[in-house]
Amino acid sequence: MAPGGEVNLETVNTNGKINGKVHYSNGHKTNGTHHKYGHDLDWRSSWWESFEETPLYAAVWTYLGYGLLVLVGHIRDFMRNIGIESQKSCTEPKLPGFVPLYQSWESFYTRNLYRRIRDCWNRPICSVAGEYMDVMERKTYDNGWNFELTDKSQRVMNFGSYNYLGFSENKGPCKDAVEIVTSQYGITSGGSRQELGYLDIHKELDDLVAQYLGVEAAMTVPMGFATNSMNMPCLVSKGCLIFSDELNHASLVLGSRLTGATIKTYKHNDMEDLEKKLKQAVVHGQPRTHRPWKKILIVVEGVWSMEGSVVCLPEVLRLKKKYKAYIYLDEAHSIGAMGPRGRGVVDYFGIDPRDIDIMMGTFTKSFGSAGGYIGGTRKLINHLRCNSHAAVYSPSMPPPVAQQIISSMKIIMGKDGTGEGLRRVQQLKTNIRYFRRRLHELGYIIYGNRDSPVVPLLIYYPARAGCFSRECLKRGLGTVVVGFPATPIIESRARFCLSAAHTREMVDKALDIIDEVGTLLKLKYSRMEVPQWCEDDKNANVPIH
């Protein structure tokens, strides 16, 4: 079975083996547990990712552009401070002996750079954020300080919402089930898990999530961010070591810091750097005493949403086994969106879920709901149920939210009897490959793995980023543009999130709009040769970039 390919269930019963590997009936391979290095080369043959280098002229002009903006910003700030111009933002009085509330560069950036193109973000919408959405029109008469809503709204295609499998909809079986549950249970669960807030719907949800992932047990938390930040302190403590990828999400960073363990970062998705640091850690031990670390935890994400890169999970597993570490996999963007059955990166690589110690994910992206989960062995989940802050102090998941997850998960697993789940997973995969290939052909710099559902298109210039967002909205395409604090300062990008709800016509229309705007703004920076893979390739033999 090729990773990323289909599981051929009808050939399972040929004396129980396919290609010499025994398959279990729930679709998992045994070779996850005796992971010989030779087997890993299987996934490398269908691995393709590109992170093209920034063109020099773009970098130089971007720095010059930022230089001009900072200079103008300082002049305007000076004029505001001495009173020539009125102060339009909230400023704090300079009280002696008090630490300033706002960090000065961040608030300078917000006041002088972000404010000018502020209409590209926080756009109010007045419909469900499905494949189409209604964006309310706003006008600003003082260059971005204040907005006024006009009474018009514009229907645009939605390429900015995390709606990977298209479950963000207000019609259909999920919505009907949620209506029934709302009238039956009400809106709130009324308490925390440990105090009368644990309903039968939560038990059903936990069991279903465990079955979906292929692990022994799972626990769900009503907030995705809190799943990381509140549960990590229960798993590691002072005297442990955490290896965190340098581009990990803020929730993982906060969770790691709250544990009190030592944190070391390694270069993004760079397994040689990680191996070198692991070796050093194991050899030298804790800083002064040189005692061995109590636990070593490697924290990775399935898909990093700003880069579109996918973790080299077989390599991380090999390192984990060699150096006796634990792995914490955050599948916020990859659950539901990757793998032949939509079970995430573990399914994508064909790895046994029992190899991953802690599988975490969120329901916000592919299930059209809210909250997060942690899956693992029964012992781990029992420990978390008793000790986690999220289980003890926060109210448990509202029943309608839980029901939405249950309904959508059942559809993806195929338990509703229709082929809808598999159709959505297939549609998403086709959309991703097609969209990415067409953008590469048109000549844009796209980051990431060819199978990742998040497509960052590099823009570099701050003015072009604002202009791109506005021009796309004018033509009927709603996109998200990301700039400085979330990305490095010269690498502003537009981030497209594909969805199974996008039909081929919508994707074509979006590509036409992007091409029109990209030609107008001269965004075709790519000097790489056009890749040769297509939507149906599972094992394209393309060298790794």
Added chain:
Amino acid sequence: MSVQSLFAFFKFWYLQWELSTSLYMLEPAEKAIIHTITIAIIGVVILAALTYLPGHLIMMLHFLHVNLWQQET
């Protein structure tokens, strides 16, 4: 080439200039000031070139014993 396509050409390249130098993001008053300063600097450079370059070039040719005029001295 028609006047329309000439206008479109200049409009396109003016937009590129604005986008590359982030002038696109500035308020109209700031843009006016920066355009004035830019045109002033370019204007001064052109005027200085027109005033001083011919004299400097003739002196340089004389220094290199190059004689562009017909009569030999």
